[in-house]
Amino acid sequence: xxxxxxxxxxxxxxxxxxxxxxxxxxxxxxxxxxxxxxxxxxxxxxxxxxxxxxxxxxxxxxxxxxxxxxxxxxxxxxxxxxxxxxxxxxxxxxxxxxxxxxxxxxxxxxxxxxxx
Numbered sequence: 001x002x003x004x005x006x007x008x009x010x011x012x013x014x015x016x017x018x019x020x021x022x023x024x025x026x027x028x029x030x031x032x033x034x035x036x037x038x039x040x041x042x043x044x045x046x047x048x049x050x051x052x053x054x055x056x057x058x059x060x061x062x063x064x065x066x067x068x069x070x071x072x073x074x075x076x077x078x079x080x081x082x083x084x085x086x087x088x089x090x091x092x093x094x095x096x097x098x099x100x101x102x103x104x105x106x107x108x109x110x111x112x113x114x115x116x
Contacts, residue, residue, distance in 0.1 A: 001025070007055045011062040018055035018064050023047050044083060 007018040028043040055064040 005055060007057070007064045009057040009060065009062055009064050011060045012057060016057045016059045016064075018057050020050070020053045020055050022050045041083070041087070044080065048080065 001022050001024045002019045003022040004017060004019050006015050008014070009016040009018070023043065023046045028039065028046070032039040032043060056062070057064055
């Protein structure tokens with residue numbers, strides 16, 4: 001999917017319409033739904049990687065410096081690490097075994113040394 005933006009082209013010496021390839025968000029959304037969210041990490045990585053691609057001037061084909069809205073590399077690492085920590089916490093919460101509160105055990109689960 002192509003993203004478009006007006007950027008300063010040093011070759012043309014003016015603001016020109018520029019483009020760069022970005023992720024296909026519809027495809028990534030569908031794959032994320034099919035995989036129950038497991039694809040979200042890949043989608044995030046692809047999105048951040050596409051932000052580091054340079055803009056290309058449509059007039060002359062010259063590579064243009066990145067715009068002011070691009071994600072710096074350190075911010076991308078912080079975002080990915082934060083997302084991974086949140087995912088690991090959610091997995092830990094969702095997969096822990098259920099321990100019923102005291103006094104709520106069914107009669108078939110009595111502990112032998114306490115059932116005197």
